[in-house]
Structures are given as structure tokens and as C-alpha cells.
Amino acid sequence: MFIKNCWYVAGWASEVGADDFIARTFIGVPVVMWRDSGGRPVAFEDRCCHRGAPLSMGRREGDFLRCMYHGLKFDRDGACVEIPAQDRIPDSVRVNTFPIVERHKWLWIWMGEADKADPALIPDTPWLSSPDWRHLEGYTHYDTNYLLIADNLLDLAHLPYVHPNTLGGPAAYAESPAQIEALDNGVRVTRWAMNIDAPPFVQKVKHYDGKVDRWNKYDFVLPGVFLMDSGMAPTGTGAAEGKRDNAAEFRGCQALTPETENSTHYFFCHPHNFAIDQPEVTASIHQSVVVAFEEDRRMITAQSRSLDLRPDFNMIPIRADRALGLFRSLVKKTVDGETVAISAAPRKNIAMTEAL
Amino acid sequence: MFIKNCWYVAGWASEVGADDFIARTFIGVPVVMWRDSGGRPVAFEDRCCHRGAPLSMGRREGDFLRCMYHGLKFDRDGACVEIPAQDRIPDSVRVNTFPIVERHKWLWIWMGEADKADPALIPDTPWLSSPDWRHLEGYTHYDTNYLLIADNLLDLAHLPYVHPNTLGGPAAYAESPAQIEALDNGVRVTRWAMNIDAPPFVQKVKHYDGKVDRWNKYDFVLPGVFLMDSGMAPTGTGAAEGKRDNAAEFRGCQALTPETENSTHYFFCHPHNFAIDQPEVTASIHQSVVVAFEEDRRMITAQSRSLDLRPDFNMIPIRADRALGLFRSLVKKTVDGETVAISAAPRKNIAMTEAL
Amino acid sequence: MFIKNCWYVAGWASEVGADDFIARTFIGVPVVMWRDSGGRPVAFEDRCCHRGAPLSMGRREGDFLRCMYHGLKFDRDGACVEIPAQDRIPDSVRVNTFPIVERHKWLWIWMGEADKADPALIPDTPWLSSPDWRHLEGYTHYDTNYLLIADNLLDLAHLPYVHPNTLGGPAAYAESPAQIEALDNGVRVTRWAMNIDAPPFVQKVKHYDGKVDRWNKYDFVLPGVFLMDSGMAPTGTGAAEGKRDNAAEFRGCQALTPETENSTHYFFCHPHNFAIDQPEVTASIHQSVVVAFEEDRRMITAQSRSLDLRPDFNMIPIRADRALGLFRSLVKKTVDGETVAISAAPRKNIAMTEAL
CATH class of the missing domain: 3.90.380.10 (Naphthalene 1,2-dioxygenase Alpha Subunit; Chain A, domain 1)
Known part of the structure; x- marks a missing residue:
């Protein structure tokens, strides 16, 4: 089990160039990272909402990403703006996005509830x-x-x-x-x-x-x-x-x-x-x-x-294990806390691109 | 789950030469394809009924196939005709066979109930x-x-x-x-x-x-x-x-x-x-x-x-998905129908070589 | 399931040189074999009792083996004799050992209850x-x-x-x-x-x-x-x-x-x-x-x-299978017998190095 409501380092900022799609999996979720025309990082779930094709095999068209299987086009907030041979686009046609922040050469991503993604929580480097x-x-x-x-x-x-x-x-x-x-x-x-x-x-x-x-x-x-x-x-x-x-x-x-x-x-x-x-x-x-x-x-x-x-x-602890014991307890407590909170809350999509 | 009572393409006729044993798995079942002395295709389950050795490691002897682990010999209908150091051969010593037909350069195989294998059902090419x-x-x-x-x-x-x-x-x-x-x-x-x-x-x-x-x-x-x-x-x-x-x-x-x-x-x-x-x-x-x-x-x-x-x-359907939706429904309906029929019928071995 | 109370061949004596650690798994248990300063073979479970690091990545120090992750040191009977930055060493800090005997160029290991490891039971070669x-x-x-x-x-x-x-x-x-x-x-x-x-x-x-x-x-x-x-x-x-x-x-x-x-x-x-x-x-x-x-x-x-x-x-037996049928029955009977005995006995660690 993983902690979800926290900032994870997603990569070095230098890894995502202007026209790059970087596919990388975090806590079991495949993510594609790219940059809009202004250079701001964007993070999508790397899976088209239509048939599940990886969006990292897609094409950047300005501030948009087009899936190159059946041609659906998405804006940086994950909303679909074009479906070939179809006029009406239901609101449900959208891909999951994750808050992502560039800070001191590192990209930080938030895999949990987007409305809790406070950039002030990012460790300082x-x-x-x-x-x-x-x-x-x-x-x-x-x-x-x-x-x-x-x-x-x-x-x-x-x-x-x-x-x-x-x-x-x-x-x-x-x-x-x-x-x-x-x-x-x-x-x-x-x-x-x-x-x-x-x-x-x-x-x-x-x-x-x-x-x-x-x-x-x-x-x-x-x-x-x-x-x-x-x-x-x-x-x-x-x-x-x-x-x-x-x-x-x-x-x-x-x-x-x-x-x-x-x-x-x-x-x-x-x-x-x-x-x-x-x-x-x-x-x-x-x-x-x-x-x-x-x-x-x-x-x-x-x-x-x-x-x-x-x-x-069963590992046999020695004195030198005290710090790691404390940290493992803290991880367990945090994951357990989130599990309780998540099971109590209604499920929702994460649709916010950036918390900044 | 797979449809069983249907003709599957098993290979190009050119793949199975006069002395070849071609091992290929269809719907999870390993099959060996070979030709008798008249060039007619034969399809056996690729597993000797004795200890499970692959028959594709065997040897063709005229119209017979000999397993090269312990030497059992089978005719083209799957019946055992020789066991080293043993005179009596029980009827139960036989390998499963499948109907197989050569038609317009393709080999077609029937993995289901042999008595339903009507070659008239083969799509025309x-x-x-x-x-x-x-x-x-x-x-x-x-x-x-x-x-x-x-x-x-x-x-x-x-x-x-x-x-x-x-x-x-x-x-x-x-x-x-x-x-x-x-x-x-x-x-x-x-x-x-x-x-x-x-x-x-x-x-x-x-x-x-x-x-x-x-x-x-x-x-x-x-x-x-x-x-x-x-x-x-x-x-x-x-x-x-x-x-x-x-x-x-x-x-x-x-x-x-x-x-x-x-x-x-x-x-x-x-x-x-x-x-x-x-x-x-x-x-x-x-x-x-x-x-x-x-x-x-x-x-x-x-x-x-x-x-x-x-x-x-959950895939989100778009208008262009209509044909694939129809086909997936048809597959499901067909598999479900076979499952009902099979669970109602007594189990039997498939022993017929060819439906032609 | 495996027979445990028996001698298994663990290797050729020539494989374990004076300074070698040979890591090899027997009946699912990773073992490291080495020799003490007198050339006598020693067999440890290849897993430090502290955090599970392989002892085969360790270092021989005379008649002792030191784990090279956190520095714990063990004698040839598996007892820990040194923990860095810690004075008291609890008796529980020890690694599992197995009886091992060198006989006619082969090393024989006993993976079961150490007190039953009688070298007289080793097949003669x-x-x-x-x-x-x-x-x-x-x-x-x-x-x-x-x-x-x-x-x-x-x-x-x-x-x-x-x-x-x-x-x-x-x-x-x-x-x-x-x-x-x-x-x-x-x-x-x-x-x-x-x-x-x-x-x-x-x-x-x-x-x-x-x-x-x-x-x-x-x-x-x-x-x-x-x-x-x-x-x-x-x-x-x-x-x-x-x-x-x-x-x-x-x-x-x-x-x-x-x-x-x-x-x-x-x-x-x-x-x-x-x-x-x-x-x-x-x-x-x-x-x-x-x-x-x-x-x-x-x-x-x-x-x-x-x-x-x-x-x-289901394999179909032929007359030639009689010997293997007898042996398989004997294996099953022996494993079943051990399973009954083991489930009746209290669990204990194996700490004896050699039965000789």
C-alpha cells in the first residue's frame, strides 16, 4: 500500500523537454508527463479514456494532446475537445490528470486527492x-x-x-x-x-x-x-x-x-x-x-x-534499527489513516492539472 | 473464454510439409499438425496419452506417429497400435484428434465437438x-x-x-x-x-x-x-x-x-x-x-x-465503436450458449480426425 | 512437497574451495556452503537473521562468517558473536544451520530435523x-x-x-x-x-x-x-x-x-x-x-x-511404468508420514552444523 496524499518526486525537470512525452509509473499508476506550449508541466494518466491506449504514444498539438489510436484530442485539463466523426462530446470523455509542480530542478507529482495538493508541502531543496x-x-x-x-x-x-x-x-x-x-x-x-x-x-x-x-x-x-x-x-x-x-x-x-x-x-x-x-x-x-x-x-x-x-x-531487530522502525510505523499509520478517509469519502475523478 | 464449435485458421497449408510436425497452440490446447502418406493433414493434441510427452517430438512412420519418449505408436485416428514390451493394448490408449481441413491455401481446425464439424461452415476465400x-x-x-x-x-x-x-x-x-x-x-x-x-x-x-x-x-x-x-x-x-x-x-x-x-x-x-x-x-x-x-x-x-x-x-464508448460492440456481444452470446450446452452434455473424447 | 529427513547431495566437494561461498537452494531453502579454517564444510541458511540479507554476499573471517550488510558476525554453529555498536547479543540472534557431510567426493546435506541426521544413512558410493x-x-x-x-x-x-x-x-x-x-x-x-x-x-x-x-x-x-x-x-x-x-x-x-x-x-x-x-x-x-x-x-x-x-x-499407465509407480508411492508415503510427525511436534530451529 502506498501513501497517496503527498508529493512524490516524478523526475528531473530536464527529462521532460518541450516536445517530450515521458511515460513513468508512480504507485502503480502509469503517467505521461509533457509540457504545454508555455513550458508548464502536465501529468495525465497514461491511458486514453476511450479504449485504454497509452497517451504517451500520442502527439502534442500545441496545448493539446491527441491520442494516436482513434484520434481523440484532449486539453491540458484532460477534457476531450475532439472526437473524429462525432459532433457531440459528452463531459465524461476526459482523462485523469495529476497536480505536478516544477521546483528546484525536480518535478513533484501528487497522486492523491487533487484539492489537498498544497505546494507549500513540498520539501525544500x-x-x-x-x-x-x-x-x-x-x-x-x-x-x-x-x-x-x-x-x-x-x-x-x-x-x-x-x-x-x-x-x-x-x-x-x-x-x-x-x-x-x-x-x-x-x-x-x-x-x-x-x-x-x-x-x-x-x-x-x-x-x-x-x-x-x-x-x-x-x-x-x-x-x-x-x-x-x-x-x-x-x-x-x-x-x-x-x-x-x-x-x-x-x-x-x-x-x-x-x-x-x-x-x-x-x-x-x-x-x-x-x-x-x-x-x-x-x-x-x-x-x-x-x-x-x-x-x-x-x-x-x-x-x-x-x-x-x-x-x-521474522526479522530480528538490533539497536541500529530504531530509526527505520520509527519510519515504518509512520508510513503504516499514514497509509491506514488515508485508507479510513478514502473508504469514507465518495469516489471522484482527479481533474486538476496543477496545484500552483 | 473461447468459442469452440467453429473453424479456426490453423496455418498456411505450405507450413506443413510432407515430413513436418508443426506444434501450435489453439485456444489453450497444444496441437501437432502433420500429414499422412497421402498428404492429408492430421491434427493431434500435442501430448502423448501415456506420460504427456509432446508428440511433435515424435517420428512419422508412414501413416503412423511414434512418440519418441517411450515408443508408443499411433494411427492417424489417434488409436495406439504398439506399446513396447506389452502385447495387449487397451482401447483407452489413444490421443485426442481434431478435425482439420485444407481449403484455399489455409488449414482450418475445429476444436469443439467433432460431430458438429461441418466443412460447409468454413468461410469462403x-x-x-x-x-x-x-x-x-x-x-x-x-x-x-x-x-x-x-x-x-x-x-x-x-x-x-x-x-x-x-x-x-x-x-x-x-x-x-x-x-x-x-x-x-x-x-x-x-x-x-x-x-x-x-x-x-x-x-x-x-x-x-x-x-x-x-x-x-x-x-x-x-x-x-x-x-x-x-x-x-x-x-x-x-x-x-x-x-x-x-x-x-x-x-x-x-x-x-x-x-x-x-x-x-x-x-x-x-x-x-x-x-x-x-x-x-x-x-x-x-x-x-x-x-x-x-x-x-x-x-x-x-x-x-x-x-x-x-x-x-471502464472504456468510454464513442460512436465509432458500434461495430466492435456488436461483435463483442455476438462472441459473448455464442460462448455463453456453448457453455450452457457443454455443461448439459456428457463429456466425451474427440476422436475423429477429419470431418470431410 | 519434499522429503525433509534424508540426506540430499548438495554438491561436489570440489565446488567449495577454501574461501568460497556457494549459494544453492535445496527443497526451496536457500543455503550457503563454505568451509571453516580446517576445511570442514558448513551449511547456513543463506539469509541473515537480522534483515534477511544473503550471507553468501558475506566475508569469511577465519572460522566466522560476517554478513556484509550491517556487519553481524556468526560462528560455524550459527551463533552471532558480534553486532556493531551493540554490547549485548541475545541468544535469539543466530542463523539456521544444516548438517553437512563430505563423503566420497560428494557433499551431503540434511534439511530436516538435525537430531535425526545419522551419517550412517548416507548411500554408499x-x-x-x-x-x-x-x-x-x-x-x-x-x-x-x-x-x-x-x-x-x-x-x-x-x-x-x-x-x-x-x-x-x-x-x-x-x-x-x-x-x-x-x-x-x-x-x-x-x-x-x-x-x-x-x-x-x-x-x-x-x-x-x-x-x-x-x-x-x-x-x-x-x-x-x-x-x-x-x-x-x-x-x-x-x-x-x-x-x-x-x-x-x-x-x-x-x-x-x-x-x-x-x-x-x-x-x-x-x-x-x-x-x-x-x-x-x-x-x-x-x-x-x-x-x-x-x-x-x-x-x-x-x-x-x-x-x-x-x-x-490423467496419465494412462502401461506395463513399463511399474517401477516408477512404486517409487512415487514410496515418496508420497514418506512425505505424508513426515507431515503427520511435523504437525504433531513443536517447531524448533535447526542449529547443528554437522552430524559427524
């Missing part, structure tokens, strides 16, 4: 469009449920084991205690590892003579957005007291968007605020993250297959 | 073996239910949208009203598009100076056979009144045979009666049809996937 | 490690239930039909009567074919001027182990009376180990006791068997697909 930060745009696809990936992000103690040559560093990192706080819409995790070696991905782009103090402080919020202040500075320079001279700082932005119960879109980037005039530094950091996320994907995909083989398997 | 017509033999395979393909054939208004560069022509074609007649065993559709451009596939093989009057008149009959008189002639030469001087005439013959609930065999050809001494004309017409049918297949396969994703999707 | 016999190690994988392969091995009358160019020989072989005896734990089959041609695979490695008397005498015992004394000698030299001068003798050893309900591991070899100083003879015999087993696999896989398509198919 100013670093993606700030001139003081640099990043490359990342995407990967998982053939697993999104919660297994959320688990992974909520316990960074896996870093030394899964990522010894990229994000990881020494086992001492996993031994450092993490501080866990429950938020209204997620979990905040703070971990300081003092006086350790810098991880390999930083050693490639920044020279530290000795040990560093390393912090990872992140909010993981519904439906599955990871926003992290992380970095490191030479040990003894007071990073833990807020001094960040000679620090290497990052703002990890990651978003899990369920595709189906068994697959997930994963959008990510890792902005940094040093050496921003050196593209090779940005490229090196991005590449380290890409390699590390492949390490995660390999492990989590194998874990998922293992769990599928034994539905009666 | 004389153009396939007439010296006055030319065609090439076509086949394609769909990973969809056959009814989605029937829908497509029953509304040729899709031509300008799906086939703009092959069979299609201008949008005006779709705007021309189709006349729909219910037949006892199908639907008749007649459409005249007056004073329009000839479609691309005809422009390649026949020169017309100006506009043409184009007709498509076809019967689509149970279980899924499409027989079309189509063509075009210069506008103003009286084609609509029956004059076909300087016409380009075709007799489209197409047959949908369900393989399973989710896959379909599609046999087709497009005989023409002009330039029959020019093989390059026949090849060009055939190639245009092949390309066009790939366009259909791409669209219908995508439509099928889209429908599978949302079982609760 | 001395030829695999005897200096008087030679073989090469064989393995193949089936995408079918193991019982269809057992059927095949229990009726060698299929040899002339499936293997005419390898193990088979003339149809007369199939006509020779087989003598069937029920054993407590299986079936014994004895077949003598007198005065026939030697089969192709022997003709390649041993010259016989005339006809031979050929015997195949084998026990097929639970759970699916085939142990055969087979061979041939010149007709008239008294082989049937026990004289084996100038005989070509073999000891076929084959083991079917179910992977899942729909797939099977097949370990095999075909030791011979003549020309043991000629590796090319061993290679030729092995290669003939490999080709023949591919012939079986092709037939049985096709048979399995055929049976899957028609769940209501």
Missing part, C-alpha cells in the same frame, strides 16, 4: 538550484519495494560494510552512536564519528593530512525524501561546535518514489559547496555516489529476493 | 487460390487477447492515426461515416470516402493523377475472420455505382486464432487483381501491409499492457 | 573415490519437478527412443523385460538384454566383434539417488552367470536434489573400471553421458511444459 552548490543529476531503478531502500538510508551503519571503497570508511564509523529523533513527518538522524579517516570518495577530491570529525545529519521524511547535511573537517578544528573552516560539506538530496509494489524510482544528487569551479570534482563525487548506490542496489535486491522466498521470515 | 489474384502469405503473433485485435479491425477509423504512411491517408477518411450491419454470424461494415488522396501503399504501385473514391466493405465473422472487398477508383468514374474501371481492387483476408487468453495467431494476405504479372507489385503491397500490421501490433500491445494494469478501467 | 575406478564430475540443472526425472530413470525402456545415438541401442533393448523389486527405501530394477549390439557410447571406447549381453541393475533409493551396476560382455561368455571377463563395467551414480517445486539439481558421474589409465576413454564416456542427459532434459522439460498446460490430464 534549494541547493539544487543555488549558484553556491554544484551537483550532477542521478537516477537509478530498483526491482524492490521502496521500504527496503528506506531501511538502508535510515541506518548508515551499513556504510563500512557495503561501501568500504566509496562512502564507507573504517568500521569505527558504524560503532559511533546515532542520535534518533522522531519528527511529525519523518525521522531525524544525527551521527558524529570523531577522529577517523576521511572516506575514500572525499580523499579523491580533498586533501586532509590527518584524521577528521565526520557528521551525517539528515531528515528522512514522508513519503521517502532524504535531505542530509553531511561533511567532515580536520579533527580538533571544532566542527562539532559548528565551526566548518576547511570542511568538505555536502547536501545529499535523495527521493524514493514507488513505481509498483515491487519496484522503485530513485532520484538523487550530492551537492557540494567547495571547488565549485572544478567540474572534475563534481564529477568525481557524483561517480563515487553512483558506484556506492550500485553497491546498495546489489545488496538490497538480493535481500528482497531472499525475503520473497520466505514470507514467514 | 476463393481469392487465395484463384489465378486472377495474387498475394503473399502473412503471419504475425500477438501477446494480447484476440478481441483487442478484433476491435481494431472493426473500426477502420484508426487508419489515419495509426497508419499515416501506409494504409492510412488523410484524416478525412476517419470522418467518413461507416455503415454498420449486423449479420447472423458477424458484422458487415461499409465505408466510402469520396474525393480523397489515395493511401500511400497504393500510390507506390498505381498512378492516379487526382483524387479517388475509396471503399472498404468487409464482413467480420465468427470466430474472427475478416473478409474485405476494398479498393479505389478515380473520383467521378462511378465507383460508388459499381463501375470499377481503372480501379485498384483488393480482397483482404485475415484470420485471428486465439493461442491462449493472452496471445493470438494472426494469418493474413491482401490479394490484388491488377498487375498480377508483376511480382514487385505484389511484394510492395504485402510489405506495406506487414509494416502497417506492425504499427497495429505496437499500439494494441501497449493498449493491452495498459488495460492489464487497471482491471477496473 | 565408494567408486567415486576408489583408485580402481575413473570418472569425471557431472552436473546439470532442470526447470522441472524432480519426480519427472525420477520417472525417467526408473524406466530405461526409453533408451532406444530418446538416446538412439548415445546410451540407447536397438529397440530390442526396450522389449527385454525388466525385473522390479520393491526395497524398503526404493526400487531395484534389473534388466538383461541378451545378444544385442553394444550401445554407441561403448562402441566408441571398447571393441566388440559381435553381439553382447547387456545388464543394467540399479537401486533407486530415497530421496532420489540412483546407483547402478551396469555393463556388457560378449554373448556366450557367461555374463548372466556372473562371469565378467572382457566386460565393460560401469557404476552409474546419479542424485536428484530438488531445488524448488519446479527445478532440480542433477549430480552425476559414470565410473568405469577398464582402461583407467586412458583419460580419453574416461572423457569419451563422460561426454556420451552428458549428451544423453541433454537428450533427457530436452524431452522431460517439454513433457513438464505439456503437463503444466493441462492440470486435469
Whole structure:
């Protein structure tokens, strides 16, 4: 089951060019994203209301989309405006649309009740469009449920084991205690590892003579957005007291968007605020993250297959699981709440294109 | 659910050579087709009655087929005539057979009650073996239910949208009203598009100076056979009144045979009666049809996937859907009628090879 | 359903090197096999008790295995001895283990109740490690239930039909009567074919001027182990009376180990006791068997697909099916007996590594 009344990252804004139709499935619903003549994003259910043909195989005609099976034409609000060989067009001939908003290089989509789609609820990611930060745009696809990936992000103690040559560093990192706080819409995790070696991905782009103090402080919020202040500075320079001279700082932005119960879109980037005039530094950091996320994907995909083989398997919790336990409870509570609300409400179509 | 008491096209006669075993599944039942020593086609269930091994992995021995797992030998009526190391052969040791008839280059098979298999019920396709017509033999395979393909054939208004560069022509074609007649065993559709451009596939093989009057008149009959008189002639030469001087005439013959609930065999050809001494004309017409049918297949396969994703999707009918609505009703009524009859009748094996 | 309280062949001992983790599934349970620092085999369920990650993606640290997702470390009995950032380790943190024994080049695993795992129950295969016999190690994988392969091995009358160019020989072989005896734990089959041609695979490695008397005498015992004394000698030299001068003798050893309900591991070899100083003879015999087993696999896989398509198919038994009928009854009786015993007993974890 998925949360519906929330903003999901639907893609990088750069993925949907002026004449593109991008077909992508969110929480089990196929969607086609395109832009009107003014460049504003539009999201339709990717299924013509007539015979179910994919609208992503259609043709853009100005602010309209024409289905290329039998020629029905729709405006950006989903209303049909033309049926070949038929004069009268009933109001019922319309396709479902979803609110979609472009914000700081990401497209955000609302799959639930359109009248609740308040753009003020979109998590803030100013670093993606700030001139003081640099990043490359990342995407990967998982053939697993999104919660297994959320688990992974909520316990960074896996870093030394899964990522010894990229994000990881020494086992001492996993031994450092993490501080866990429950938020209204997620979990905040703070971990300081003092006086350790810098991880390999930083050693490639920044020279530290000795040990560093390393912090990872992140909010993981519904439906599955990871926003992290992380970095490191030479040990003894007071990073833990807020001094960040000679620090290497990052703002990890990651978003899990369920595709189906068994697959997930994963959008990510890792902005940094040093050496921003050196593209090779940005490229090196991005590449380290890409390699590390492949390490995660390999492990989590194998874990998922293992769990599928034994539905009666009971995980045995350890202390490091506290954050992911909190988040899983929050997801369950939210889904249950929506299920109650939806079963009480009359069913209706979603016909609003954009909540902005 | 499938109609059982009807003739399905099982293949092109040319596919089953003297020593061939052709394994093909019809309405969920695997069948092996072969020829006896006199060249007469034989159809067995492709499953030895002993341990279920495919008989298509067997060996022809004169008028007999031997299973090559444990050596049982069967005559053309399905009766076992030899069991290694065993003298007595019980009557129960026999394989199911199906009536099969070769007619005008097509093999027709009857999957239902053998005693109802009247060859007089086979739809007539004389153009396939007439010296006055030319065609090439076509086949394609769909990973969809056959009814989605029937829908497509029953509304040729899709031509300008799906086939703009092959069979299609201008949008005006779709705007021309189709006349729909219910037949006892199908639907008749007649459409005249007056004073329009000839479609691309005809422009390649026949020169017309100006506009043409184009007709498509076809019967689509149970279980899924499409027989079309189509063509075009210069506008103003009286084609609509029956004059076909300087016409380009075709007799489209197409047959949908369900393989399973989710896959379909599609046999087709497009005989023409002009330039029959020019093989390059026949090849060009055939190639245009092949390309066009790939366009259909791409669209219908995508439509099928889209429908599978949302079982609760309700198609919204438009005026152009009338013919396909009639046909779907007829299929349903026929299947329901057979289901009632079958549940009332005692179960028996089908043991007759050929109804001729 | 599978028999649990029995020894299954888990692999060739040579497959698990000093630092290897071999992941293989037996009766639906994923297992990782490895060796401790003394070379003794260890078998764990291939699933960390914490979050289900495969332990075969872990790291051997001396006599310990560390899960490389979150760093938990286990001893060879499955007990957790280290959890990062956690002092107390509850007794419940342990992984399932299975008794595993190395015997005559094969690894044998016990998937049922560990306290019943008596190594004395392991079928004896001395030829695999005897200096008087030679073989090469064989393995193949089936995408079918193991019982269809057992059927095949229990009726060698299929040899002339499936293997005419390898193990088979003339149809007369199939006509020779087989003598069937029920054993407590299986079936014994004895077949003598007198005065026939030697089969192709022997003709390649041993010259016989005339006809031979050929015997195949084998026990097929639970759970699916085939142990055969087979061979041939010149007709008239008294082989049937026990004289084996100038005989070509073999000891076929084959083991079917179910992977899942729909797939099977097949370990095999075909030791011979003549020309043991000629590796090319061993290679030729092995290669003939490999080709023949591919012939079986092709037939049985096709048979399995055929049976899957028609769940209501009733096989019609013939006289040659007696041995396989006996074995199938024995399997059913054994599984039913275990099911009754298991449902009566309290559930417990299997924690013993080795029964030796």
C-alpha cells in the first residue's frame, strides 16, 4: 500500500523537454508527463479514456494532446475537445490528470486527492538550484519495494560494510552512536564519528593530512525524501561546535518514489559547496555516489529476493534499527489513516492539472 | 473464454510439409499438425496419452506417429497400435484428434465437438487460390487477447492515426461515416470516402493523377475472420455505382486464432487483381501491409499492457465503436450458449480426425 | 512437497574451495556452503537473521562468517558473536544451520530435523573415490519437478527412443523385460538384454566383434539417488552367470536434489573400471553421458511444459511404468508420514552444523 496524499518526486525537470512525452509509473499508476506550449508541466494518466491506449504514444498539438489510436484530442485539463466523426462530446470523455509542480530542478507529482495538493508541502531543496552548490543529476531503478531502500538510508551503519571503497570508511564509523529523533513527518538522524579517516570518495577530491570529525545529519521524511547535511573537517578544528573552516560539506538530496509494489524510482544528487569551479570534482563525487548506490542496489535486491522466498521470515531487530522502525510505523499509520478517509469519502475523478 | 464449435485458421497449408510436425497452440490446447502418406493433414493434441510427452517430438512412420519418449505408436485416428514390451493394448490408449481441413491455401481446425464439424461452415476465400489474384502469405503473433485485435479491425477509423504512411491517408477518411450491419454470424461494415488522396501503399504501385473514391466493405465473422472487398477508383468514374474501371481492387483476408487468453495467431494476405504479372507489385503491397500490421501490433500491445494494469478501467464508448460492440456481444452470446450446452452434455473424447 | 529427513547431495566437494561461498537452494531453502579454517564444510541458511540479507554476499573471517550488510558476525554453529555498536547479543540472534557431510567426493546435506541426521544413512558410493575406478564430475540443472526425472530413470525402456545415438541401442533393448523389486527405501530394477549390439557410447571406447549381453541393475533409493551396476560382455561368455571377463563395467551414480517445486539439481558421474589409465576413454564416456542427459532434459522439460498446460490430464499407465509407480508411492508415503510427525511436534530451529 502506498501513501497517496503527498508529493512524490516524478523526475528531473530536464527529462521532460518541450516536445517530450515521458511515460513513468508512480504507485502503480502509469503517467505521461509533457509540457504545454508555455513550458508548464502536465501529468495525465497514461491511458486514453476511450479504449485504454497509452497517451504517451500520442502527439502534442500545441496545448493539446491527441491520442494516436482513434484520434481523440484532449486539453491540458484532460477534457476531450475532439472526437473524429462525432459532433457531440459528452463531459465524461476526459482523462485523469495529476497536480505536478516544477521546483528546484525536480518535478513533484501528487497522486492523491487533487484539492489537498498544497505546494507549500513540498520539501525544500534549494541547493539544487543555488549558484553556491554544484551537483550532477542521478537516477537509478530498483526491482524492490521502496521500504527496503528506506531501511538502508535510515541506518548508515551499513556504510563500512557495503561501501568500504566509496562512502564507507573504517568500521569505527558504524560503532559511533546515532542520535534518533522522531519528527511529525519523518525521522531525524544525527551521527558524529570523531577522529577517523576521511572516506575514500572525499580523499579523491580533498586533501586532509590527518584524521577528521565526520557528521551525517539528515531528515528522512514522508513519503521517502532524504535531505542530509553531511561533511567532515580536520579533527580538533571544532566542527562539532559548528565551526566548518576547511570542511568538505555536502547536501545529499535523495527521493524514493514507488513505481509498483515491487519496484522503485530513485532520484538523487550530492551537492557540494567547495571547488565549485572544478567540474572534475563534481564529477568525481557524483561517480563515487553512483558506484556506492550500485553497491546498495546489489545488496538490497538480493535481500528482497531472499525475503520473497520466505514470507514467514521474522526479522530480528538490533539497536541500529530504531530509526527505520520509527519510519515504518509512520508510513503504516499514514497509509491506514488515508485508507479510513478514502473508504469514507465518495469516489471522484482527479481533474486538476496543477496545484500552483 | 473461447468459442469452440467453429473453424479456426490453423496455418498456411505450405507450413506443413510432407515430413513436418508443426506444434501450435489453439485456444489453450497444444496441437501437432502433420500429414499422412497421402498428404492429408492430421491434427493431434500435442501430448502423448501415456506420460504427456509432446508428440511433435515424435517420428512419422508412414501413416503412423511414434512418440519418441517411450515408443508408443499411433494411427492417424489417434488409436495406439504398439506399446513396447506389452502385447495387449487397451482401447483407452489413444490421443485426442481434431478435425482439420485444407481449403484455399489455409488449414482450418475445429476444436469443439467433432460431430458438429461441418466443412460447409468454413468461410469462403476463393481469392487465395484463384489465378486472377495474387498475394503473399502473412503471419504475425500477438501477446494480447484476440478481441483487442478484433476491435481494431472493426473500426477502420484508426487508419489515419495509426497508419499515416501506409494504409492510412488523410484524416478525412476517419470522418467518413461507416455503415454498420449486423449479420447472423458477424458484422458487415461499409465505408466510402469520396474525393480523397489515395493511401500511400497504393500510390507506390498505381498512378492516379487526382483524387479517388475509396471503399472498404468487409464482413467480420465468427470466430474472427475478416473478409474485405476494398479498393479505389478515380473520383467521378462511378465507383460508388459499381463501375470499377481503372480501379485498384483488393480482397483482404485475415484470420485471428486465439493461442491462449493472452496471445493470438494472426494469418493474413491482401490479394490484388491488377498487375498480377508483376511480382514487385505484389511484394510492395504485402510489405506495406506487414509494416502497417506492425504499427497495429505496437499500439494494441501497449493498449493491452495498459488495460492489464487497471482491471477496473471502464472504456468510454464513442460512436465509432458500434461495430466492435456488436461483435463483442455476438462472441459473448455464442460462448455463453456453448457453455450452457457443454455443461448439459456428457463429456466425451474427440476422436475423429477429419470431418470431410 | 519434499522429503525433509534424508540426506540430499548438495554438491561436489570440489565446488567449495577454501574461501568460497556457494549459494544453492535445496527443497526451496536457500543455503550457503563454505568451509571453516580446517576445511570442514558448513551449511547456513543463506539469509541473515537480522534483515534477511544473503550471507553468501558475506566475508569469511577465519572460522566466522560476517554478513556484509550491517556487519553481524556468526560462528560455524550459527551463533552471532558480534553486532556493531551493540554490547549485548541475545541468544535469539543466530542463523539456521544444516548438517553437512563430505563423503566420497560428494557433499551431503540434511534439511530436516538435525537430531535425526545419522551419517550412517548416507548411500554408499565408494567408486567415486576408489583408485580402481575413473570418472569425471557431472552436473546439470532442470526447470522441472524432480519426480519427472525420477520417472525417467526408473524406466530405461526409453533408451532406444530418446538416446538412439548415445546410451540407447536397438529397440530390442526396450522389449527385454525388466525385473522390479520393491526395497524398503526404493526400487531395484534389473534388466538383461541378451545378444544385442553394444550401445554407441561403448562402441566408441571398447571393441566388440559381435553381439553382447547387456545388464543394467540399479537401486533407486530415497530421496532420489540412483546407483547402478551396469555393463556388457560378449554373448556366450557367461555374463548372466556372473562371469565378467572382457566386460565393460560401469557404476552409474546419479542424485536428484530438488531445488524448488519446479527445478532440480542433477549430480552425476559414470565410473568405469577398464582402461583407467586412458583419460580419453574416461572423457569419451563422460561426454556420451552428458549428451544423453541433454537428450533427457530436452524431452522431460517439454513433457513438464505439456503437463503444466493441462492440470486435469490423467496419465494412462502401461506395463513399463511399474517401477516408477512404486517409487512415487514410496515418496508420497514418506512425505505424508513426515507431515503427520511435523504437525504433531513443536517447531524448533535447526542449529547443528554437522552430524559427524
